[in-house]
Amino acid sequence: MAEQVPRPLPDSHPDSSPAPTPPSPVTVFWRPGCHYCWRLRRGLHRAGVPFNEVNIWGDPNAAATVRSLAGGNETVPTVVIGERAFINPPLREVLREFERRAPGLLAERLPTVRNGLARRRRREAS
Numbered sequence: 001m002a003e004q005v006p007r008p009l010p011d012s013h014p015d016s017s018p019a020p021t022p023p024s025p026v027t028v029f030w031r032p033g034c035h036y037c038w039r040l041r042r043g044l045h046r047a048g049v050p051f052n053e054v055n056i057w058g059d060p061n062a063a064a065t066v067r068s069l070a071g072g073n074e075t076v077p078t079v080v081i082g083e084r085a086f087i088n089p090p091l092r093e094v095l096r097e098f099e100r101r102a103p104g105l106l107a108e109r110l111p112t113v114r115n116g117l118a119r120r121r122r123r124e125a126s
Contacts (some may be wrong), residue, residue: 026051029066029078036088037077043091049098059086 028051029042030037044051056074066078069085076095081085081097100104 025035026094027054027080028052029054029062029076029080031055031057031074031076034076040077040079040089041089044094047091047095049095065082 026044026049028041030041030053032055041051041053047108054062056076063074066074066076069078069080070087076088077088079089079094081094082101084097086093086097089092
């Protein structure tokens with residue numbers, strides 16, 4: 001599998017300065033019949049990650065957003081966390097980014113998710 005490269009979101013307000021805010025919401029762009037979308041959304045639900053779901057076939061603006069992030073393609077799932085976009089990411093990558101933005105939140109919601117990620121990281125490192 002190719003290495004996933006997070007892509008920056010296009011600036012919608014270049015003159016505005018960022019204000020300190022709580023972690024940005026997670027948005028998952030998906031479409032019906034997409035098995036990868038189903039797996040990612042199920043994993044996020046099980047992990048207790050709060051996220052918005054947007055069906056790109058039901059929202060032309062969402063489809064345009066995905067095309068702008070995915071090089072003109074409607075590649076789903078596309079996940080946006082804060083100012084970063086991930087094109088067809090594995091669940092563990094989304095969970096890591098969420099944990100980076102909201103340290104401890106996954107542990108508070110579902111302790112076994114954090115422990116499972118730690119075990120997986122140890123296995124990957126060895």
